[in-house]
Amino acid sequence: MDTIASVPAARAPWRSYLELTKPRVVALMLFTVLVGMLLSTRGALPWRALVFGSLGIGLVAGAAAAVNHLVDRRIDAVMARTRGRPLPRGTVRAGQVIVFATGLGLGGMVFLLVFTNPLCAALTFASLVGYAVVYSLFLKRSTPQNIVIGGAAGAAPPLLGWVAVTGQLDPGALLLFLIILVWTPPHFWALAIHRRDDYARAEVPMLPVTHGVAFTSARILHYTVALVLITALPFAIGMSGLPYLAGAMLLGGRFVMLAWRLRRDVRLAMPVFRYSIAYLFGLFALLLADHALAGQEWSPAM
Known part of the structure; x- marks a missing residue:
């Protein structure tokens, strides 16, 4: 396959895994998580919620992004904007992405369950399912209103940050x-x-x-x-x-x-x-x- 053969040999594998997490998107998302946390309280944030809540939400978001890469790999291969992504270029394989996404998702959920609260963990998991499954697998391919309906998963981060601190909506x-x-x-x-x-x-x-x-x-x-x-x-x-x-x-x-x-x-x-x-x-x-x-x-x- 020409696209695979053209992959630069010197490209570091870790960069491909990092790219799977859509780091720029996750960075903006984590900023809104932090704002949600800070707006939820007057005083200093509980350090466990701040550190492990942000880490957990970020890991789950990275897992959702990796699943999105996996689901969209055939679409990505024919689009100019996305054909250079790791899966279309062959720098990672589908099985590797599954293992990587599973590890990120499980790690993130453990952090949230142990260091925040069950509601935050449940809402974060719902966002993962909403983006990686409902939007990526179904809505994106079935309706022009895909981004309107599926946008709920992407809108969750500041709410998740708030709930990580307060435990309530x-x-x-x-x-x-x-x-x-x-x-x-x-x-x-x-x-x-x-x-x-x-x-x-x-x-x-x-x-x-x-x-x-x-x-x-x-x-x-x-x-x-x-x-x-x-x-x-x-x-x-x-x-x-x-x-x-x-x-x-x-x-x-x-x-x-x-x-x-x-x-x-x-x-x-x-x-x-x-x-x-x-x-x-x-x-x-x-x-x-x-x-x-x-x-x-x-x-x-x-």
Whole structure:
């Protein structure tokens, strides 16, 4: 097979295993986990929840990413964006990925069960199943609404961080979950517009493939407007203050402007995609900074 023969001999195997975990995605996810933890309490975090909760959630997320690589290996082989991944290139085999993902997942679950609480472990496992099985195996291949429905698994990290500390589902945790849930479609659809020919060739029914670019760009704008409105809710319920609200509206205004321009210029798909990542990081950084400035615990009963 030509793609396998072309693998550079000097490529270190550990890099292939690291790539299976989608480290950049997991890094952003762990940042939102940390924010969820810090927002859940006024004082210092319990060190076990901070260290082993983050490690456990990160390991399970890496396992889910590896399973996604395994499930998508045939699709990845025909898409320009993904044909260089470890499985299509032959740097790892399917059996190795199964063993690797199982080890990561089991290790992560042990950390969560021993050092956090059963609810956090259960929700983390549900997220693993939701992403690696429900989304990757079924939704991705069956409906153009795949990312809308499957986005619930990707929206869980800040909620998991919150629950790792408190052991319960509070309104603040659910609101953080909602923000990422609504952020996911415009984020991913922008990339799907840019890579629509790849998805069509791989026969993946992403929205730009099934409904066209104009329809998808309109939906991106609609979701972005809804996202900006939802990001005002932390202020509305007393979870955050005016500094957060001002920053969130500035970030959101830029997002809406880019989404509006995308409807007229498809070349802005990747700028929208890249900004969406910076937007999420900035929004959660604002939540964290506002919480630190306030110097007081937010109570769900307020």
